Amino acid sequence: NYKVSKGRFFHEMAATNNKPFTVFVEGNIGSGKTTFLEHFRRFEDITLLTEPVEEWRNLGGWNLLDLMYKDPAKWAMTFQAYVSLTMLDMHRRPTATPVKLMERSIYSARYCFVEHMKNNGTIHPAQFAVLDEWFRFIHHHIPIEADLIVYLKTTPSIVHERIKKRARSEEQCVPLSYIEDLHKLHEDWLINRTHAECPAPVLVIDADLDLSQITEEYKKSEHQILRKAV
Ligand code: TTP
Ligand code: MG
Numbered sequence: 001n002y003k004v005s006k007g008r009f010f011h012e013m014a015a016t017n018n019k020p021f022t023v024f025v026e027g028n029i030g031s032g033k034t035t036f037l038e039h040f041r042r043f044e045d046i047t048l049l050t051e052p053v054e055e056w057r058n059l060g061g062w063n064l065l066d067l068m069y070k071d072p073a074k075w076a077m078t079f080q081a082y083v084s085l086t087m088l089d090m091h092r093r094p095t096a097t098p099v100k101l102m103e104r105s106i107y108s109a110r111y112c113f114v115e116h117m118k119n120n121g122t123i124h125p126a127q128f129a130v131l132d133e134w135f136r137f138i139h140h141h142i143p144i145e146a147d148l149i150v151y152l153k154t155t156p157s158i159v160h161e162r163i164k165k166r167a168r169s170e171e172q173c174v175p176l177s178y179i180e181d182l183h184k185l186h187e188d189w190l191i192n193r194t195h196a197e198c199p200a201p202v203l204v205i206d207a208d209l210d211l212s213q214i215t216e217e218y219k220k221s222e223h224q225i226l227r228k229a230v
Helices: 002-016 033-042 064-070 072-092 106-119 125-141 156-166 176-190 211-219 222-229
Strands: 021-027 046-049 099-103 148-153 202-206
Touching (some): 021 033, 021 106, 021 222, 033 046, 033 099, 072 125, 106 176, 202 211
Parallel strands (some): 046 099, 148 202
């Protein structure tokens, strides 16, 4: 029971480590990252950093996400530069609670999205080089806490349907092939481990289930996220 054992939980946290237990929630577009984080709102003392995408849709009135989808050759570099900054801000944000849950990380931005833009030529190799140097500099010189990655694993056709139903205006033209490519890049990063940096252990969750059934699936991860608290 969470409430009963909470005192012990905090005690152990304080005794060992003042840093929060930090979880990145990863998975394809429409895999349910925001929904997963919202599930944890019922618990006390968890910091939830959800929907960084809302910042990308409004930077001083500019919708960078929209500009990027409408003219990727012109805007992808600018967009990814801003994604990196907002991610770094989330990684560095001081947290007073013992658990911190974040939607995405600087790692998925680099290994899934920037990787895709490099592979299919959306960004020039020189633009890729600049983004990659920024990423390497941050990775090597700025401490980024990571204790667990929750991977919401999905089937591309299922999330593609969800994206269409959700109807976020910028994403209307997203083809299934793009979602399939992104799926493969998430699998390469988190399951096949083709990049050197997978910064934390990975908990895989079946996120194909629809909303009415997914809560049971999410509950299976509560123990690992709240650790001794449940
Ligand atoms: P996601 O970061 O996957 O967020 P989401 O809210 O769609 O996911 P969920 O439904 O699981 O909560 O993607 C948001 C949008 O930003 C999406 O259109 C893809 C785009 N994007 C990039 O183009 N580059 C990036 O580096 C990232 C992280 C997202
Ligand atoms: Mg989301």
